[in-house]
Amino acid sequence: MSKTDANNAGALLRAIAQIQAEFILSGQTRESFDPLLAKLLELTESEYGFIGEVLTDENGSPYLKTHALTNIAWNEETREFYDENAPNGLEFRNLNSLFGYCLKHARPVLSEDPENDSRRGGLPPGHPPLLKFAGLPIYQGSEMVGMIGLANRPGGYDQALVEFLQPFLTTCATLIVGFRTLSREREQERLRNEQERKTATIVNTAVDAIVTIDEDGRIETFNQGAEKMFGYTSAELVGANVNCLMPEPYHSDHNRHLQKYLDTGVSRIIGAGREVAALRKDGTVFPVDLSISEINLETRREFVGILRDISERKAAEEQLLEAKLAAEAASRAKSSFLATMSHEIRTPLNAILGMTELLDDTELNDEQTDYVRTLAVSGESLLQLISDFLDLSKIEASQLDITRTNFDLRELIGDTVAVLRPRAQDKGLKLESRISGQMPSFLLGDNNRIRQILLNLLGNAIKFTPAGQVTLEVVFGAADPKQQQPVVFRVSDQGVGIAAADHEQVFEKFFQAGDPAAANPGGTGLGLTICRELARRMGGDVVLEASAPGRGSVFSLTLPLPETNEIDIPAPAPELKETSGTQAIANETASEIRVLLAEDNEDNRKITQRLLEKMGLSVDYAENGETALELVKRTDYDAILMDLDMPVCDGVTATKLIREWERDRPGGPMPIIALTAHALKEYRQRAERAGVSDYITKPVRGQDLQQALLRRIDFRPAVLVVDDNYDARRLTGKMLERTRLYRVSTAASGAEGLDLLERRSFAAVIVDLEMPGMDGLETARRIRQKTGSQPPILALSGHAGSEYVASSRAAGCNAYLTKPADRKTLVDTVSRLISDAGRAPA
Numbered sequence: 034m035s036k037t038d039a040n041n042a043g044a045l046l047r048a049i050a051q052i053q054a055e056f057i058l059s060g061q062t063r064e065s066f067d068p069l070l071a072k073l074l075e076l077t078e079s080e081y082g083f084i085g086e087v088l089t090d091e092n093g094s095p096y097l098k099t100h101a102l103t104n105i106a107w108n109e110e111t112r113e114f115y116d117e118n119a120p121n122g123l124e125f126r127n128l129n130s131l132f133g134y135c136l137k138h139a140r141p142v143l144s145e146d147p148e149n150d151s152r153r154g155g156l157p158p159g160h161p162p163l164l165k166f167a168g169l170p171i172y173q174g175s176e177m178v179g180m181i182g183l184a185n186r187p188g189g190y191d192q193a194l195v196e197f198l199q200p201f202l203t204t205c206a207t208l209i210v211g212f213r214t215l216s217r218e219r220e221q222e223r224l225r226n227e228q229e230r231k232t233a234t235i236v237n238t239a240v241d242a243i244v245t246i247d248e249d250g251r252i253e254t255f256n257q258g259a260e261k262m263f264g265y266t267s268a269e270l271v272g273a274n275v276n277c278l279m280p281e282p283y284h285s286d287h288n289r290h291l292q293k294y295l296d297t298g299v300s301r302i303i304g305a306g307r308e309v310a311a312l313r314k315d316g317t318v319f320p321v322d323l324s325i326s327e328i329n330l331e332t333r334r335e336f337v338g339i340l341r342d343i344s345e346r347k348a349a350e351e352q353l354l355e356a357k358l359a360a361e362a363a364s365r366a367k368s369s370f371l372a373t374m375s376h377e378i379r380t381p382l383n384a385i386l387g388m389t390e391l392l393d394d395t396e397l398n399d400e401q402t403d404y405v406r407t408l409a410v411s412g413e414s415l416l417q418l419i420s421d422f423l424d425l426s427k428i429e430a431s432q433l434d435i436t437r438t439n440f441d442l443r444e445l446i447g448d449t450v451a452v453l454r455p456r457a458q459d460k461g462l463k464l465e466s467r468i469s470g471q472m473p474s475f476l477l478g479d480n481n482r483i484r485q486i487l488l489n490l491l492g493n494a495i496k497f498t499p500a501g502q503v504t505l506e507v508v509f510g511a512a513d514p515k516q517q518q519p520v521v522f523r524v525s526d527q528g529v530g531i532a533a534a535d536h537e538q539v540f541e542k543f544f545q546a547g548d549p550a551a552a553n554p555g556g557t558g559l560g561l562t563i564c565r566e567l568a569r570r571m572g573g574d575v576v577l578e579a580s581a582p583g584r585g586s587v588f589s590l591t592l593p594l595p596e597t598n599e600i601d602i603p604a605p606a607p608e609l610k611e612t613s614g615t616q617a618i619a620n621e622t623a624s625e626i627r628v629l630l631a632e633d634n635e636d637n638r639k640i641t642q643r644l645l646e647k648m649g650l651s652v653d654y655a656e657n658g659e660t661a662l663e664l665v666k667r668t669d670y671d672a673i674l675m676d677l678d679m680p681v682c683d684g685v686t687a688t689k690l691i692r693e694w695e696r697d698r699p700g701g702p703m704p705i706i707a708l709t710a711h712a713l714k715e716y717r718q719r720a721e722r723a724g725v726s727d728y729i730t731k732p733v734r735g736q737d738l739q740q741a742l743l744r745r746i747d748f749r750p751a752v753l754v755v756d757d758n759y760d761a762r763r764l765t766g767k768m769l770e771r772t773r774l775y776r777v778s779t780a781a782s783g784a785e786g787l788d789l790l791e792r793r794s795f796a797a798v799i800v801d802l803e804m805p806g807m808d809g810l811e812t813a814r815r816i817r818q819k820t821g822s823q824p825p826i827l828a829l830s831g832h833a834g835s836e837y838v839a840s841s842r843a844a845g846c847n848a849y850l851t852k853p854a855d856r857k858t859l860v861d862t863v864s865r866l867i868s869d870a871g872r873a874p875a
Contacts, residue, residue, distance in 0.1 A: 064120075069208070070101035073181060073201065077194065080185035081105050081161070085125070086209050087136060087170075087177050095136045096126040097180060100212070107159040130154025132182050135168035139177045142168035143190045165189045169198065173206040178213075181205065242321075242340040246275045248333060250291050262342055264314035275338075280312045295334075303327055303336075311340065319344050385732070435570050439597050440480035442520075443468060446507060449487050457495050463502040464495070469509060476520065476594040482567050483592065486575065487522060489560045490588050494526035498585070501527030519573060522590040531580040539577060540565050568592065626746060629670045630654040631661035631687065632708065633679040637731070641674065641708070644735045648742070658687025665691055669792045670703055671746050674738075677709040677720060684709070685723045692724040702726075704745035708733060747776050750796035750867055754779045755786035755812060756829070757804040761852070765799060765829070768856045769863065783812030790816060795824050796867045802830040802841065810844040817845035825866035829854065 070084050081103035087095055099122050106112040128137050134152045135142040144150045144166045156163060167190035171179035181202070183190065242259035246252055252275050255267040263278055270277070276287040294303065306324040313319065321340045328335040389408045397405060450466045457464040487505065494503040506523045531539060540561050565575045573592035580586035628650050632638040638654055645652045653668070655661040658675075659682040665673065673691070677684035688705050695702050707725040709716065717728050727741045752775045756762035759781070766777040778795070780786035784807055786800070798816060802809030813826050828841040828849045838849045847869075848862050 066101035066208070066212075069205065070103070073183070073198075074103070076201070077167075077183055077190075077198070078186050079167075079183040082181060082183040084179065084181050084205060085122075086179050086213065090126070094126075094128070095177075096124055097132065097136060098122045098124050100179075100209070105161050107161060111159075127154055131166050132168045132180065135170060135180055136177075139170050141170065141195050142166070143192070143195070145189045167194070169195060169202060171202050171206045171209065173210050178206055179209045242338075242342075244275065244278075244338045244340070245328075246336050246338070248291075248295060248335075250274050250276065250288055253335065259340070262313075262340065263311070278312055280310050280318045283309065284312075308343070320347050435482060435567075436479050437477055438480060439475055439477055441474055442472060442476050442507070442594075443474060445480050445484060446487075446505065449484055449491070450505065452488065453491050453495060456492075457503060460495065460498070461500065462495060462498055464491075464504075465502065466505040466507075468507045471509060472507060472520070473596040475597050477597045478592060478594045479571060482571065483522075483590075486564045486567055486590055487524070489564050490522075490524040490575075490590065493560065494524055494528065494586070494588075498526045498528035501585075503527075519591045520594045522592075523578070523587060524589070525585065525587040527585040530582045530584050531577065531586055532582055536577050536580065540575075564590070626671045626748065627651045627653070627668065628742075629661060629664055629668070629673045631656075631658060631673065631679065631684065632676040633657055634676070637676070637733075641733055641738070644733070644738055645674075647735070648739060650742075658682030658684055658690075661687050662690050662694070665703070666694065672704045672706060672742060674706050674708055675725065677707055677711065677716070685720055688720070688723040688725055706741050706745060749774060749776045751776050751778060751794070752863060753777075753786060753789060753795045753798045755783060755798065755804075755809070756801040757781055758801070761801065765859065768859050771856075772860055775863070783807035783809070783815070786812060787815055787819070790820065796870070797825050797827065797863055799827045799829060799863070800846070802828055802832075802837070810840060813841070813844040813846050823870060825870050827862060827866060 066084050070082060073079075073084070074082055083099050083102040085097040085099040085102075088098055089095055099119070102115075102119055102123060104112075104115055104119070106115045125132065127133055131142050131144055131147060131150065131152050131154065133154065142152065144152070147153055147163045147166045150166075162185070164185045167183040167186070169181050169183075170177045171181065186194075242262045243254070243256040244252060244259050245254040252270045252273055255265070255270050260266055274288070276284045279287055303325050306322055309321060309323045310318050311321045311323075320343050322343050324339050326337045328337060385408065389405055392405050446466050446468060450464060454464050491503060491505060503524070503526045506525070508521050508523070509519075561575070568575045568590055571592055573590065575588065575590050578587040578589050628645055630638060630641055630645065630652055632641060632654065633656050638656075642652050642654060653664060653670075655664055657679045661673065661675065662682070664670075675684040675688060679687075682690075684707065688707075691705065692702065702724070704726040705724065706727040706729060707720045708729050708731060709720070710731040711717075720728060726745055729737055729741055752769055754762055754765045754769075754777060756765065756779075762779050762781065766779055769775045769777050775796075778789060780789055783800075783804060786798070789795075790798075800809040800812050804812070807815075809828060809830070813828065816824075816826060825847040826845060828844075828846040829852055830837055830841070830849070831852045833851045841849050847866055850858065850862060854862075
């Protein structure tokens with residue numbers, strides 16, 4: 034080694050030792066790299082340069098962040114930029130440059146002519162000249178952790194210089210990695226301190242009390258919220274047992290519970306919130322919500338309790354409970370009053386309207402007819418008044434029921450208009466309905482509530498229209514029905530109209546616009562209020578679209594009613610035949626129907642019995658539930674009409690007793706139709722729980738009673754098939770049932786057939802002649818002995834001889850068919866027999 038090389042090596046080693054010492058003594062900050070850069074420039078005789086750390090961005094591309102950089106600012110702008118950014122390090126991300134080439138390829142870059150070097154990236158205007166350049170990577174193991182850049186060394190840079198600087202580069206790598214590690218630790222420390230300050234601030238500013246205790250129950254921290262809540266200072270309580278904040282019995286039990294948890298790990302409070310009592314410094318006991326969490330440290334455990342004073346909440350809850358109890362008491366009083374008034378008014382009203390209906394069926398002169406109609410209208414008005422108040426009460430109590438069923442829209446509109454057409458004709462008005470051609474037949478919704486709204490809107494239109502026309506139009510809310518837009522029911526009239534100032538008021542309770550000239554427009558002023566509330570409960574609305582005095586009104590009901598292809602098609606009901614006023618139910622078979630009427634009020638019993646008899650039914654009656662039960666046990670009734678309010682044994686109790694008795698009785702339960710003056714929901718529910726099949730609210734009208742009976746009784750002629758062969762018996766029954774004209778019962782022997790005939794009536798009997806034990810001929814003879822000439826008997830036999838026909842005639846049979854009988858012959862024969870007996874199906 035030459036003397037010059039030795040001197041250079043010695044200078045390099047001294048520089049490295051000095052740099053390492055200064056780096057350690059300086060606290061390993063970024064500024065400690067500045068003397069490192071100064072020594073590097075001195076050793077390499079370079080004009081300027083930098084030392085930087087190699088980092089990677091989010092895309093994995095390397096970039097350089099300087100730790101030391103020669104200030105080469107050449108104007109005011111660059112000097113300001115340097116002063117502002119150099120202390121924290123400048124970032125160089127342009128890889129299309131000499132130093133960028135070094136970053137990308139991780140190997141030295143030596144350039145003797147940077148200006149013409151193909152790897153150059155160019156210099157900004159005013160930048161000091163770049164005559165020579167060296168970019169040297171700094172490695173820690175196989176990782177490039179940094180880079181130094183040198184410029185303008187006289188004579189340039191070569192590989193010998195690179196090798197000479199290797200010890201220096203190694204030292205730089207160590208310093209960069211050390212700085213990186215230290216910076217990371219300092220950042221973690223800073224974040225830790227910041228989090229501790231944040232946590233302390235949160236704890237001390239929290240409204241809730243936060244208390245920490247050790248395993249012995251001693252208080253370790255007591256925040257400002259706790260100081261305000263308990264009245265102690267933190268200094269007073271730190272180190273004290275936390276049970277000083279607890280009244281008895283918690284005070285005495287706390288240490289034992291804590292030790293039990295430490296021993297077993299079983300607790301009902303750790304990790305769960307609960308309501309407990311706490312004790313203030315002044316001795317006041319108050320309620321708190323307490324939640325406790327456990328902190329497991331390396332050498333011990335701590336517990337953190339968060340307490341919230343719920344005194345105000347508890348007081349508010351007590352006030353709310355008192356208000357709730359008062360409101361419930363008021364609601365019960367109101368419901369009791371409404372129920373009592375409804376019952377007390379409906380009971381005599383039942384007699385008034387019932388007698389009026391019966392009187393209207395008698396021969397009356399014109400004056401008497403006018404009196405009867407006045408009675409009927411007044412009674413109906415009173416009934417509407419009661420119904421409106423009950424509906425309003427249900428709305429206010431949120432007890433109004435809305436149901437969704439499949440219904441036929443055109444049938445609903447037709448029935449609704451048919452009900453009101455006589456009223457319109459009496460005033461000389463034209464009542465029309467129109468339904469959009471695109472409207473589907475079947476919709477899903479509450480058809481009863483829709484009918485209620487339409488009856489109200491159309492009824493108002495007729496009431497306030499002295500002359501002209503009332504129209505109901507039903508259309509889709511949009512042109513395309515497939516969009517499932519709402520259905521709009523629009524009621525327009527040519528009546529007196531409503532002033533603009535009253536357009537919204539008409540929907541308020543008890544408001545009556547009406548005809549300004551009319552002294553008493555009638556009604557309660559509740560109808561539109563109830564209609565709007567019903568519509569809104571169904572997801573729609575009722576609005577007054579247009580109206581002006583003397584120019585009529587247009588009200589619209591808009592409802593979301595999805596289209597449905599499903600519709601329940603009931604079995605064909607008997608045809609209703611007109612009589613003088615009341616409709617009779619299938620006159621030829623009604624006399625076979627036996628009904629029990631349980632009613633204690635003599636007037637109501639007479640009215641209901643007369644209505645049933647006018648329908649052609651056979652009626653027994655009982656004055657109380659006890660008598661009704663005795664009659665039911667002796668007689669197989671087709672239906673029971675049960676008044677719910679009776680002495681000795683009320684209707685609800687009687688219904689329960691009948692249902693219990695029926696459990697041990699063959700056959701299905703008898704229909705029980707409740708008759709009551711109670712119209713509130715809870716009475717209906719109570720009756721349904723007891724087992725009633727249907728529910729009619731008094732006053733009982735003939736039409737309502739008739740419809741309830743039609744829902745619950747099958748009025749088709751009953752045919753009894755007696756045959757010991759199961760397949761034959763089943764085949765004969767199915768042939769008749771498929772006509773949907775008859776209801777069929779079967780018996781497997783003559784004795785069983787006779788037993789059925791003892792308990793009920795049949796329109797015809799089909800008997801197989803070849804049966805074991807009691808054959809068909811003997812069965813027919815006994816039927817005739819017991820019942821006389823009725824019912825007609827059809828004999829079925831496998832024998833075709835005339836002597837067999839004669840034997841069946843002698844036994845009392847009315848007709849004879851040879852097995853196997855085809856369906857048409859069988860049905861035609863049964864129909865003829867029933868028709869000849871005077872009981873043909875309607």
